[in-house]
Amino acid sequence: MTLSNITCFRLELDGPVDAAFTGGEVVSGLVVLELRRVTRVLSMKVQSRGVATAHWMESRGMNSVYNDYTSKNTYFRKRQHLIRGQCYQLCQSAIRFPHRLRQKAK
Numbered sequence: 304m305t306l307s308n309i310t311c312f313r314l315e316l317d318g319p320v321d322a323a324f325t326g327g328e329v330v331s332g333l334v335v336l337e338l339r340r341v342t343r344v345l346s347m348k349v350q351s352r353g354v355a356t357a358h359w360m361e362s363r364g365m366n367s368v369y370n371d372y373t374s375k376n377t378y379f380r381k382r383q384h385l386i387r388g389q390c391y392q393l394c395q396s397a398i399r400f401p402h403r404l405r406q407k408a409k
Contacts, residue, residue: 311337314349314402324353326378334385334400342393347386349402353378 316322316332324330334349356375362368385400 308339308342309336310339311335311397329403331401331403334402335397336393336400337397338393338395340395342395344386344391344393345389346384347400348382348384351379351381351383353380 313335314332315335316330330351336347354375354377356373358371358373360372361370363370383402385402
């Protein structure tokens with residue numbers, strides 16, 4: 304499959320668009336692939352990553368000396384195959400693959 308055959312590739316999560324997830328929750332939805340023409344596919348995988356980043360500043364003293372802080376935490380990093388092991392002939396339309404990912408509880 305070449306990238307020129309793909310007209311749209313998106314992930315539609317179940318639930319609200321601005322949802323936030325916590326450790327132990329299941330993230331589920333559909334991987335939607337729209338193709339220009341009939342395409343042979345040998346393998347397709349989804350890579351997911353959950354990251355939180357925070358940035359804050361603190362001031363101390365009368366001269367307003369600022370300390371600048373940043374924190375970043377990766378909660379999960381997963382790879383999951385949607386197609387693997389045999390050749391599939393995908394038709395020219397929107398193909399929807401169900402996808403579920405369980406995060407590790409912290």
